[in-house]
Amino acid sequence: MxxxxxxxxxxxxxxxxxxxxxxxxxxxxxxxxxxxxxxxxxxxxxxxxxxxxxxxxxxxxxxxxxxxxxxxxxxSSFGRVKSVLLFSPVDLSELSGREISITGESATSINLLRIIFREFYNLHNVTDTVPDLPIETLIRERKPALLIGDRALRLAGQLPSGMQVFDLGEIWYQQTGLPxxxxxxxxxxxxxxxxxxxxxxxxxxxxxxxxxxxxxxxxxxxxxxxxxxxDIETVVNYWKTIDxxxxxxxxQSLQLFFELCVKYNLLDEKPELNFLQ
Amino acid sequence: MxxxxxxxxxxxxxxxxxxxxxxxxxxxxxxxxxxxxxxxxxxxxxxxxxxxxxxxxxxxxxxxxxxxxxxxxxxSSFGRVKSVLLFSPVDLSELSGREISITGESATSINLLRIIFREFYNLHNVTDTVPDLPIETLIRERKPALLIGDRALRLAGQLPSGMQVFDLGEIWYQQTGLPxxxxxxxxxxxxxxxxxxxxxxxxxxxxxxxxxxxxxxxxxxxxxxxxxxxDIETVVNYWKTIDxxxxxxxxQSLQLFFELCVKYNLLDEKPELNFLQ
Structure with a gap:
């Protein structure tokens, strides 16, 4: 039985x-x-x-x-992912010393953001915090914040004035040539x-x-x-975008990401990639 | 213009x-x-x-x-609402001295829960807190917790063993005869x-x-x-349930709810109900 x-x-x-x-x-x-x-x-x-x-x-x-x-x-994404977005009132290179608001929802995206700042922009003093207010409210107040998933897709479609949006999948691809x-x-x-x-x-x-x-x-x-x-087109295009x-x-990209996580003390050790045979 | x-x-x-x-x-x-x-x-x-x-x-x-x-x-709900649920390993009357986990999502539901304990069960020492873990995880560990919305509907459909579910709309209706x-x-x-x-x-x-x-x-x-x-039936039945x-x-029910909120210091003053003419 x-x-x-x-x-x-x-x-x-x-x-x-x-x-x-x-x-x-x-x-x-x-x-x-x-x-x-x-x-x-x-x-x-x-x-x-x-x-x-x-x-x-x-x-x-x-x-x-x-x-x-x-x-x-x-x-995965090969370039833009559309749903993992940093909203910011200034370019990434100008975020030195700033604090980024994040949700507690995603471990992967926040660690990708940390690596982007440290490895690609040489910014070692950008911090992140989970705020009391909804992330969308902070973004409308022109504070830098990371938003992911369906909520990120929605907010990108009604971008608050004075804010720029940075796609983390796109930055990774530009910097590494990898998905x-x-x-x-x-x-x-x-x-x-x-x-x-x-x-x-x-x-x-x-x-x-x-x-x-x-x-x-x-x-x-x-x-x-x-x-x-x-709207329907947004959903269809999102599905077509995702790899x-x-x-x-x-x-190769996973190996690199994990190496960088170890380099910046986000992981204790580099994991092996073990597959079902 | x-x-x-x-x-x-x-x-x-x-x-x-x-x-x-x-x-x-x-x-x-x-x-x-x-x-x-x-x-x-x-x-x-x-x-x-x-x-x-x-x-x-x-x-x-x-x-x-x-x-x-x-x-x-x-x-509103006239009886069961299906999406505002207290999950508990014991009857409500046995929750004296316990702490209820809640999400920070709903001001109305948590205040309804506080009133249910105080006014209807004469329990004045039940506290509530927003935990670090997902509410669903705590419920699976048989801890009492309030869950609302689509997530409550889903979890009620796969109720963890040893847990009971209490519908706050139903309790309000049983106690007051009101929606x-x-x-x-x-x-x-x-x-x-x-x-x-x-x-x-x-x-x-x-x-x-x-x-x-x-x-x-x-x-x-x-x-x-x-x-x-x-599933489709769950959605259809949910829409039919909501009033x-x-x-x-x-x-009349709103007036009573607000009075009880004032009675238990959840509101400073009772609001007027002012309508668009």
Whole structure:
């Protein structure tokens, strides 16, 4: 008798994850979706209460000994990502000594921002803090702030006057020539023996699901756009912008990102990239 | 020459607001939507950078001198509301001396919870705090916590074992026989002279929009459900559950809620209910 009917999979109700999930069940996935915000799913994955989930690259680096990576899939950008944005009243090079407001939502994006300042702009005295006020309010008051996800997409569409917007995916690409990998598909090692066939099948199910969505984006985007407070074109263009691959250049980029995290004491050690065989 | 082409209206990308907005433009609304999370829109409304917005009842109470209410419209519940939930490992009466985790998102719901404990359960030593961890994680660890909105709807659909769920709308109704009013449509007084015709038309535009949606919920729910990480039936039933009216009983309930807020020092003074004429 089995304890579970199948894999439990983290389901993040954010726009950039819909291409993974929309057609997944019809492509043979028989497990259970556990819906939650990223920080919650990260914690469940760490504790082994979730088998597999898309999760932030920095979460992998922090707890890599617990995980294997699913080959071939990520949430990345090759240039602009559109949803990881620094809003600032001045150029980045003029932010010396300033404090950047951030949400506590994303470990990867904030560490990417820290590296951009230190490594690419030689600014070592830019600090960051999680404020009491909503980030959008601070941005409207022309304070520098990092905003991510659907909220960043929305605010970029109604940019407050006097503010510039800097796309962190674009800066990384300009400086390194590499894509930036924001999220990876991570498998808790505890589950490897219980669901070998299901795990082996998941990669192809994801690939088929994404192809199906990409072939006909508009019907799905139509409903989704309203719930996100965006227009359909914005959603379609966002999905087309995101790079869902995980190839050699992506791995090279992850290695570089993790090395820089170690260099600036954001990580204790450089993680190994271990994959499901 | 006018400074603006029309009213600026707060657009909250939450499930319970979609019935207001989905058909609004085709019913003659010619202003601008400003999309944002509730705390952000509250702040913009206070500062007069937004003309009209659905906003929390407690925000009205806190700054009522700045606002007029749009008659006839609210977000209320007559019994269960489904999206304002206390998760607890024990009955409410056994929560004496415990600390409840809450998000900083909702002023109205947390004050309703405080009143429920004090007035209806005679518990004066239940405290509340905003934790570092995601509320869902604490609930899975069987700690009492208040969760609201789409996240509450989702977690109630996958209730962790050993936890009970208490619907704050239902408790209020059982204790008072009245609906509970979570949100009101608020107009900043600065805008009254600039857009008298537009404000006079808005009430009917909202009413028509809601009727149109209610006549055919499924097509809209289909797309929206996926972006929210919920199934279609859950969304349809949620919209049917919410009471969007603002009638005599709702006003009586608001008066009682505000009186109890004053009684327990959650408000300095009882606000007047002033309406757009």
């Amino acid at each position: 089995e304890l579970s009917a199948g894999l439990t999979l983290g389901y993040i109700p954010y726009l950039n994850c819909i291409p993974f999930f929309h057609h997944l069940k019809e492509n043979g996935f028989h497990g259970e979706f556990i819906t939650g915000v990223p920080s919650e799913l990260n914690q469940m994955l760490q504790q082994g209460r979730l088998d597999v989930s898309p999760s932030s690259s920095f979460e992998y680096a922090r707890n890599w000994k617990k995980y294997l990576l699913l080959p071939g899939h990520s949430i 930036f990998v924001f999220a990876l598909w991570m498998i808790h090692r505890n589950v490897l023996d219980r669901f070998p066939l299901e795990l082996a099948a998941l990669g192809e199910q994801l690939q088929k699901s994404q192809r199906q969505l990409m072939a006909d984006l508009y019907p799905v985007a139509k409903g989704v756009a309203e719930a996100a407070g965006l 869902y691959q995980l190839e050699a250049e992506h791995l | 006018e400074l603006s082409a029309g009213l600026t209206l707060g657009y909250i990308p939450y499930l319970n607001c979609i019935p207001f907005f989905h058909h609004l433009k085709e019913n003659g609304f010619h202003g601008e939507f400003i999309t944002g999370v509730p705390s952000e829109l509250n702040q913009m409304l206070q500062q007069g950078r937004l003309d009209v917005s659905p906003s929390s009842s407690f925000e009205y109470a806190r700054n009522w001198k700045k606002y007029l209410l749009l008659p006839g419209h609210s977000i 509970f009013v979570f949100a009101l449509w608020m107009i900043h007084r600065n805008v009254l002279d600039r857009f008298p015709l537009e404000l006079a038309a808005l009430g009917e535009q909202l009413q028509k929009s809601q009727r149109q949606l209610m006549a055919d919920l499924y097509p809209v729910a289909k797309g929206v459900a996926e972006a929210a990480g919920l 969007y009216q603002l009638e005599a009983e709702h006003l």
